[in-house]
Amino acid sequence: MNTEGLPLTLALRGEIEDRMRAQRAAWGEQTPSEYAFSNLYLFRHAHDYRYFPGPLPCVAGVTYDGARHVLPLFDPRLLAWRELAGVLGSHDCLFPIPAQALDGVDANKFCWDDSPADADYFYPAENFRGYRGELLRKKRNLMQQLLAAHQVTARPLTDDTAADALAILDAWLRGKQKQPGEADDSACREALALRRHFGLDGLVYYADGLPAGFLLAQPFTPSVAVMRFAKGDDRYKGIYQYMFHHYCAANSDLRWLNFEQDLGLPNFRQTKRSYQPAAMLRKFRVRLRA
Incomplete structure (x- = not known):
């Protein structure tokens, strides 16, 4: 993956949203909330989002805690590990990846974890x-x-x-x-x-x-x-x-x-928990094993 990418503009909405709509349809109700173009666009400056078109399109950015991540606009389960590693490139992790998208990711080549602040x-x-x-x-x-x-x-x-x-x-x-x-x-x-x-x-x-x-x-x-x-x-x-x-x-x-998510902020966490969530939707960071 090249290192520059394209800044997110409204002209890219159709191209990116079509792919995210397909991901929401495939992953269902428990799709992470990031998978909508509107969310990426509105927080493009906070996360320094860049779009990488091509046969394996993705969006790269920086998490609130400083991790350089890649958000894939395809199902990561469909790639061989070398292809997925090529998408990851020099970035820290693939993120956010829902639990149901981890099935089929090669656990011998990749590891993953998640944070309550991201859920x-x-x-x-x-x-x-x-x-x-x-x-x-x-x-x-x-x-x-x-x-x-x-x-x-x-x-x-x-x-x-x-x-x-x-x-x-x-x-x-x-x-x-x-x-x-x-x-x-x-x-x-x-x-x-x-x-x-x-x-x-x-x-x-x-x-x-x-x-x-x-x-x-x-x-x-x-x-x-x-x-x-x-x-x-x-x-x-x-x-x-x-x-x-x-x-x-x-x-x-x-x-x-x-x-x-609550971003790890105590006031956010207290308020959101007070409405009695039925579940916390975990979002995983997938890394290439050393």
Whole structure:
């Protein structure tokens, strides 16, 4: 593999997304959340992503912890070990590789491991439709308190409501004591602007007519949606619980929500665990044995 590659641009969306759609179809519900062009594009700067076209196309980048990785746009099980080693080249690992894609990878030539910080949180959509049971009682109570205190409405994210979503994002940044451009602010703003281009489901939520929260979810497989962004104004306690409830209730065919990884951040981890995931979708780093 050459060392340069192509920067990710919107012109590459069809070419890369077609391959990722085929991977999602082959791997099913437990496909890692990275396997969508929108995700690669929105975080192209954070990971220095480069596209390598050809008979064995792939995307190369850098993980949050500094590993130089290759994301294959093909099924790694179909290659002989020398071909797979050639794709890997001088990079540290193939990543993210789902567990079901490891079958057939030559364990004599490759080794693999995974980190809890990389794993996607995977929830039954039914968790959010009813918040049933003792473990989700606090979520249900927060949503009920919000609905008792405010008249909550939802509107599709359109050109007419985009300014309200941006106002919510600004309020979220202030509440987290973040500056513009910090956290995932830049990626979120791009996602808001490109929502139709990427086929994202967008909703803006209002409390007594005032902007209170928004979400951007991505239909991923016929039964899974990935929650790409969810931002709420902290003055409205229960807004997150209501947004997730409303989205799942409005999409009756949805079986699962993928909340992506926690990046090893304690606050992220605590919040995501509190919604009681059914599984953690492990993502493996595959390395050539020394």
